[in-house]
Amino acid sequence: MDLLGLYLSIPFCRSKCTYCNFASGVFPAAYHERYIARLEEDLRGLRSGAKSWNAALPDAANSIYLGGGTPTLLAPALIRRLFTSLRREFALTPTAEITVECAPGQMEPPVLDALAECGVNRISFGVQSFVDSEARQTGRLHSRSVALEDIARVRAAGIHAVSVDLIAGLPGQTQDSWFESLGVLADTGVDHASIYMLEVDDESRLGREMLAGGGRYHAQQVPEDDLIAEMYTEAIGFLAGLGLAQYEISNFARPGYESRHNRKYWRREPYLGCGLDAHSMLRSYTGAALRFATTDDLEGYLAGPAWRESPRALSREEELEEAWFLGLRLNEGMSLPALREEFSAPAVRGCRDTVAELEHEGLLRLADGDRVALTPRGRLLSNEVFARFLAEPAAP
Numbered sequence: 243m244d245l246l247g248l249y250l251s252i253p254f255c256r257s258k259c260t261y262c263n264f265a266s267g268v269f270p271a272a273y274h275e276r277y278i279a280r281l282e283e284d285l286r287g288l289r290s291g292a293k294s295w296n297a298a299l300p301d302a303a304n305s306i307y308l309g310g311g312t313p314t315l316l317a318p319a320l321i322r323r324l325f326t327s328l329r330r331e332f333a334l335t336p337t338a339e340i341t342v343e344c345a346p347g348q349m350e351p352p353v354l355d356a357l358a359e360c361g362v363n364r365i366s367f368g369v370q371s372f373v374d375s376e377a378r379q380t381g382r383l384h385s386r387s388v389a390l391e392d393i394a395r396v397r398a399a400g401i402h403a404v405s406v407d408l409i410a411g412l413p414g415q416t417q418d419s420w421f422e423s424l425g426v427l428a429d430t431g432v433d434h435a436s437i438y439m440l441e442v443d444d445e446s447r448l449g450r451e452m453l454a455g456g457g458r459y460h461a462q463q464v465p466e467d468d469l470i471a472e473m474y475t476e477a478i479g480f481l482a483g484l485g486l487a488q489y490e491i492s493n494f495a496r497p498g499y500e501s502r503h504n505r506k507y508w509r510r511e512p513y514l515g516c517g518l519d520a521h522s523m524l525r526s527y528t529g530a531a532l533r534f535a536t537t538d539d540l541e542g543y544l545a546g547p548a549w550r551e552s553p554r555a556l557s558r559e560e561e562l563e564e565a566w567f568l569g570l571r572l573n574e575g576m577s578l579p580a581l582r583e584e585f586s587a588p589a590v591r592g593c594r595d596t597v598a599e600l601e602h603e604g605l606l607r608l609a610d611g612d613r614v615a616l617t618p619r620g621r622l623l624s625n626e627v628f629a630r631f632l633a634e635p636a637a638p
């Protein structure tokens with residue numbers, strides 16, 4: 243049986259970033275203990291839940307990811323409790339990747355000690371910009387020097403796998419300031435980076451302001467889409483020069499430092515998400531993909547139980563669509579023989595016209611004769627490409 247990836251959502255933030263519409267927020271610390279107790283209860287009930295859903299729940303996990311939110315706002319004692327519960331329910335492989343997301347400047351020394359003690363071996367820093375004015379304008383609370391100090395602190399604590407997130411397209415960002423952030427990232431010598439093109443959610447504060455044509459949150463200073471695309475493209479070349487190869491639309495790493503956890507999503511390997519607004523994919527005993535999610539309402543989540551509805555088993559057509567739009571995110575692309583083996587040759591033939599059209603439009607390319615991958619332009623227009631696979635009629 244596959245090894246599991248475990249995701250734990252910790253939805254607490256010190257302030258709300260203007261562009262963010264995740265199910266996260268600023269809540270009193272009193273919620274933290276209740277939340278961890280709820281998570282522990284969910285973890286305890288997992289095995290019986292999986293049995294009743296006819297879902298194969300692996301006994302062992304080789305990745306854990308604490309995201310959110312800002313997991314490092316939890317008190318050290320709560321972090322230890324959570325890891326104790328996790329290890330009680332799942333055997334962790336000796337080389338398990340254990341990642342925690344961190345907002346720079348929001349990790350007190352005892353918290354870092356607790357993370358190291360619990361076996362955390364990877365930290366993903368949501369820096370977004372190393373230019374102080376840009377970070378501040380979006381509600382981030384750190385400066386460049388604080389971010390750099392934090393990277394040094396986690397390394398000194400023995401956590402050497404460090405990732406930095408940057409966003410191309412923040413309000414006020416220019417090509418010069420973008421290269422300034424990339425240059426600082428280069429100086430850190432990190433082995434992994436995530437580069438996102440700003441996608442303003444209509445429900446975020448910044449999104450609502452942009453829709454209304456207002457100027458709050460520096461909404462008028464969001465760069466044009468073309469410039470954002472240019473910044474992203476420039477970053478790909480710049481990072482490649484540092485030895486950080488693009489392996490997914492938004493992710494770059496030195497060989498061997500790719501995120502094992504996130505790759506499970508794109509390769510459709512089983513993962514279980516616990517906590518607020520967490521998504522899961524397990525396999526049934528017959529091999530069907532079972533998808534389910536928790537509520538995004540904190541009070542509702544605390545009132546439990548977490549999984550109100552039974553998982554939904556995907557049809558074969560839906561699974562094939564997923565295989566395309568998740569697998570194509572990876573630079574390695576999709577293996578056609580593997581697809582045929584999983585879904586049958588006629589089913590894959592049913593996508594032939596879509597692939598041919600996208601290839602003709604320069605969005606997909608055939609590689610090594612038996613793989614299909616996005617072109618650089620396809621990566622810029624990936625949502626358009628994925629939508630075309632969704633529109634694919636059901637295979638006969």
Ligand code: SF4
Nearest residue numbers: 255258259262310311
């Ligand atoms: S720290 Fe992350 S989750 Fe929290 S508000 Fe900012 S972007 Fe959203």
